Amino acid sequence: MNDSFEFLVQKDITFLNFGSFGSCPKEIFSFYQQKQLELERQPVSFIVEKGIKELNQAREALATYVNCGPDDLVFVINPSYAINTIAKSFPMSIGDEILSTNLEYGALNRTWNYYCNQKGAKFIQQEIPLPISTKEEIVDAFFQGYTKNTKAIFLSEITSSTALILPVHDICIEAKKRGLITIVDGAHVPGQLSLDLQYLQADIYTGACHKWMMAPKGASFLYVHNSQQSWIDPLLISWGYQSDFPSHSRFIDYHQTCGTRDFSAFLTVPFCIHFMENNKWKDVSLFNKNTALEWALNLQDEFGFDPLCPINHNFIGQMFSIPIRTNDPIKLKHILLNDYQIEIPVTQLKDKFFIRYSVQAFNDDSDYKTLEYALKKLQKSKIIEF
Ligand SMILES: Cc1ncc(COP(=O)(O)O)c(C=O)c1O
Numbered sequence: 504m505n506d507s508f509e510f511l512v513q514k515d516i517t518f519l520n521f522g523s524f525g526s527c528p529k530e531i532f533s534f535y536q537q538k539q540l541e542l543e544r545q546p547v548s549f550i551v552e553k554g555i556k557e558l559n560q561a562r563e564a565l566a567t568y569v570n571c572g573p574d575d576l577v578f579v580i581n582p583s584y585a586i587n588t589i590a591k592s593f594p595m596s597i598g599d600e601i602l603s604t605n606l607e608y609g610a611l612n613r614t615w616n617y618y619c620n621q622k623g624a625k626f627i628q629q630e631i632p633l634p635i636s637t638k639e640e641i642v643d644a645f646f647q648g649y650t651k652n653t654k655a656i657f658l659s660e661i662t663s664s665t666a667l668i669l670p671v672h673d674i675c676i677e678a679k680k681r682g683l684i685t686i687v688d689g690a691h692v693p694g695q696l697s698l699d700l701q702y703l704q705a706d707i708y709t710g711a712c713h714k715w716m717m718a719p720k721g722a723s724f725l726y727v728h729n730s731q732q733s734w735i736d737p738l739l740i741s742w743g744y745q746s747d748f749p750s751h752s753r754f755i756d757y758h759q760t761c762g763t764r765d766f767s768a769f770l771t772v773p774f775c776i777h778f779m780e781n782n783k784w785k786d787v788s789l790f791n792k793n794t795a796l797e798w799a800l801n802l803q804d805e806f807g808f809d810p811l812c813p814i815n816h817n818f819i820g821q822m823f824s825i826p827i828r829t830n831d832p833i834k835l836k837h838i839l840l841n842d843y844q845i846e847i848p849v850t851q852l853k854d855k856f857f858i859r860y861s862v863q864a865f866n867d868d869s870d871y872k873t874l875e876y877a878l879k880k881l882q883k884s885k886i887i888e889f
Contacts, residue, residue, distance in 0.1 A: 505867040508782065512865060516840075517873045519847040521861035522666070522691060522822045525714040534774045535719045538767035550763065557770050558759070564773035565724060569693065569710070571700040574751070576726045577758040578769040582690040585709035585725035586611050586657075588738040588758070589686060590618040593655065597623035600652040602683075604645060605630045606662040606669070606852065611688060615657065627653075633811045633852075635818075638670040645674055655684035661691035664850035665811055666822035666859050668696070675704040684731065690723075691715060694779065695788065695820050706731045713768065715788075715821070716775045722768040727754065737761075791821045791862040798860070798871040799823045805875060806882065808889040824850060824857035825878075828888040832856050835886060843877040858887075 504514055512518045512526035527535070542549045558578070566573040579585045595601070601615055605628045615626040629648030631641055645658070656678045660671045675685040687705040692698050694715030700708060708726040712718040727735060732754040737744055743760030750756055778784075799814045808826050812818035829835050832849040839845045839858075850857045860874060881887045 504870065505865055508864050510863070510865045515844065517843070517845040517847075517870045519845060519860040519866065519870060519874060521863040522714065522859065523848055524720070525717055525863075526865075527717055527719055528778065531717055531771055531775055531778055532719060535767055535771045538770045539765065542765065542767060554766060554770070558766055561770050561772045562755075562759075564776055565712070568776050569698045569700050569724075569726070570702070571726055572729065574755055575700075575729055575732075576724050577755060578766070578772075579709070579723050579725050579758070580721045581713075581723045582608075582688060582709040582711055583610050583614065584738065585723065586614050586686075586688065588725060588735060589707055590614050591738060592735045593618070593684075594734055595619065595622040595624035595654065598652055599624040599654045600627050600650060601625070601655050601657055602627050602629060602645070602648045602653045603657045604628060604659075604662075604669075606665055606667065607657070607659055608663040608688065608690065611657075624654075625652075633665070634809060635667075635812050638673060638817065641670055642673050642677060646677060649681065653681070653683060655686055657686040657688070659688040659690070661689070661695065661820060661822070663690075664824065664852045664857060664859070666819070666824040666857075667812055668818050668820055671705065672703050679704060691820070691822070694775075694784070697785075700726055712772050712775065716772070717778070718771050718775045719768045722772060725758065729754075787864050788821065791864065791866070792816060792819070794866070794868075794871075795819055795821050795823050795860075795862045798862075799825075801871070802875060802878070806878065806889040821862045822859055824859040826889070827856050827858055829856050829886065831886075835881070838881070838886065839877060843873065843880075845874060845877055847874070 509529040510526050511529055511532055562576060563573040566576050601619060603626060619626040627648050629645055631644050635641055658669060661668055671687050678685045685705045686707040689708055689710040691714055693710040693712060706728045710724055712722040713720045737757040739761045741760045741762050743756035746756045796814055796819055802825060803810060811824060836849045839847055848859050850859045
């Protein structure tokens with residue numbers, strides 16, 4: 504383990520699951536606690552005045568970081584909240600289709616299925632055949648699912664179980680040509696890949712700040728292009744709806760006011776951005792991506808598995824999913840944690856399983872050697888095959 508940035512993550516385990524739940528560096532977490540303390544000391548003035556001012560500043564800082572207008576983005580607690588807001592409001596009629604992929608995050612498949620079922624619409628999970636070799640293949644496969652009933656597209660920029668970078672910019676451009684609303688789940692993107700919302704062409708985008716931007720849990724955002732804001736209702740109706748004191752932006756009024764809550768996690772976002780700038784995080788992230796690739800190649804050499812994509816920066820960021828075969832994925836996860844002290848997810852795509860490792864600044868080669876050692880042992884005892 505490399506402790507140069509003093510992450511709070513437990514040091515006596517090999518922590519290879521930053522992708523599911525990130526961990527804060529000590530400096531960021533202290534700032535967060537300082538904000539919580541400020542709130543508790545004078546809750547009234549903090550919640551109605553000082554905190555709101557800082558919340559607006561945090562929103563502006565995040566908007567600059569992801570390159571969008573400050574009033575086109577609101578903080579939400581997580582990407583599920585963002586996509587529930589969208590799917591609930593999306594104007595779908597009987598027979599309409601939302602085109603997606605078979606690689607999406609399970610919770611959000613549930614969200615779309617729930618709201619599509621309610622409205623008589625269909626959530627289409629177009630299969631992207633794996634392994635893939637080019638981005639064009641993904642774009643072509645995706646649009647095989649397009650029909651005259653397609654109203655919107657929804658897909659991840661980095662997929663969950665398979666950890667693949669999808670060509671969302673190319674897909675959004677093509678979708679726009681077909682007159683579709685473009686909705687992107689970028690949960691894993693901020694802090695891992697550079698994000699430029701002006702360039703991307705997504706009408707709607709959600710990202711988590713509490714993963715690769717290292718903010719405390721409960722800091723994420725929902726971006727909506729101003730041409731699409733009018734049809735989106737707040738998920739939680741509160742004082743911002745039909746506000747007595749409307750601001751210049753109905754979108755902000757609707758979605759920023761959610762009753763009493765601790766929004767300290769949101770307030771850490773400018774601090775996280777400074778932390779990344781001060782520590783040359785683009786270089787740190789590139790180093791981590793190179794480590795992800797290097798170990799994908801080492802492990803492929805050792806175990807001879809067929810990767811899901813070419814092992815290069817076009818498809819792989821700071822996570823890699825090793826394809827495995829196992830009869831008992833739950834037991835495997837427990838063995839990895841309890842016998843080898845490795846915190847790592849065993850992910851699933853239909854009947855296929857993967858061991859997905861993440862690379863963050865606190866990881867070093869010794870962590871991947873530990874993983875390699877455990878995999879060799881598990882292969883020998885036939886708990887996994889490749
Ligand atoms: C692709 C993807 N989308 C969304 C999420 C966010 O889920 P949640 O809203 O539970 O934080 C995750 C979490 O890991 C994810 O992998």
